[in-house]
Amino acid sequence: MDEVPLPPETGPWLLPAATPEVVTSHGWLRPDFADDTGVLRLASHSFAISAAGLKVVVDTGIGNGKQRANPAWHDLRTGYLDRLTAAGFAPESVDLVVLTHLHTDHVGWNTRSVAGEWVPTFPNARYLTSRVERDFWAGYDMDEARRQMFRDSVHPVEEAGLLDLVDVPADGMDLVPGLRLLPTPGHTPGHLAVRLSSGDRAALITGDCVHHPVQLSRPEIGSCVDIDPARAEVTRRSLLNSLADTGTLVLGTHFPPPTAGRIVTTSTGLALAGWSRT
Template sequence: MHTLPDTPTPSTCAVGDITVHRIDETPLPPATGPWLLPGATPEVVAGQDWLRPHFAGDDGILHIDSHSFAFAVDGLRVLVDTGNGKERANPAWHNLRTDFPERLTAAGFPPGSVDLVVLTHLHADHVGWNTRKVNDEWVPTFPEARYLTARAEREFWAAYDMEEARRQMFRDSVIPVEQAGLLDLVDVPAEGVHITPSLSLVPAPGHVAVELNSQGDTALITGDCIHHPVQLAHSAIGACVGIDPQQSETTRGERLASLAGTDTLLLGTHFAPPTAGRVVAHGDAYRLRPAPTT
């Protein structure tokens, strides 16, 4: 296990009376951007001045992070996605062995205190700390929590002909949670579903996003519906890991249109700091206007 260099200052933002903590795992290697979002070429990125300096460098290379979000809402202590932390085929995720659990504890959410883990989808970089190894067995990291994910997501992968690397990810990070009886599958209709009065799941391409509402304020945690702010300017830019690019583009465009010009705070699961912002019109598309964090 190692402490990451250039660790960002712990970040929080307010959504009404909810304090949302960003729990950092790691900034991803520069090669991640061209692999993950091949349509975001340096030329495309350079055409969006507002991406610099936070979300891209002067060289046109995207800044991409991996982090989770934790907050207390309606009497529950909630973690959205659990990062990585295991041996993986993708070098960006491989053997990170970060101090993620310690960072979570430092933010006031020790693993044993978490009541609910929301998994926006079942990709390696969103489920890795679901479990930890004890006596050569993978056991739930959050033993007092219910783990939630969309029923459609789990059933999709159950019927999918997975490659070995993905099978291994399910063996070490998903199936042990199921075997412990802690995984709940939720039906998420088009209009979304309330988990608590202030916490909802809303459909996103292939998975779910998380909506918070408190005292008239709203926020949306993207999951992988939007990987990077460059997609606000070019919604057709899709991720290489997407299975239905056309559906992803359509849903992403509809989501951005519904957010544009509103006070809803957008919290990107892979957005580099400052991470939080509001969607505003920019030419014939959109941009992210960063919001203050503490």
């Protein structure tokens, strides 16, 4: 579910090793995932899916009206909820919200402003994240910007009694048939990817263990906000190699439209192919 494209300066800040020289050396990235000068294209969106009779939203983007230090995220006014509703996922109808991790641009629509108060956007849903993730941030020395995010987008969900913390084994766990959580630590300690399956078809929502398709060809490129960069790289390499040439549809949480494709092995490394607009 599209929320908003991110400005061109996002790429150099987020993935500083993805220089124009690196990006332009991988021609398959253009024109969808980078421009001709090597500037990355990125976006914010989430995913709305049906699994075992449940309506599920994976990650909730940046949100509207939030006071944020990042100008690209500050006080947005988008039609995200209208688009979600038009797709058949009115907020009151959502049963489950899966949060891959507790970063600002993944929890924003957890809440919305009603009469000057931040209240859960999905009042009938259970919100779910890793216990490791929540425990890490509980002990983290946050700056004011992150404390503000927790105050407006996490604490109201907790105070409403809607947040569930789960212990995810190393090999993952099924929430319901067709919806599996996979631990993908590094970007944050409790980061999760989400695997979807139906019959012989499978898809995987990356969260932020992969921010941009350039990391398929260059998995050593990490994010400036990775909590544990070395572990993030190990996780990314392992995940990408496990998906290569399997036909699994990869859904990148920050991939710009088109947001999905299949990882294939080429003579110069991994690449995304057969992509489609979601």
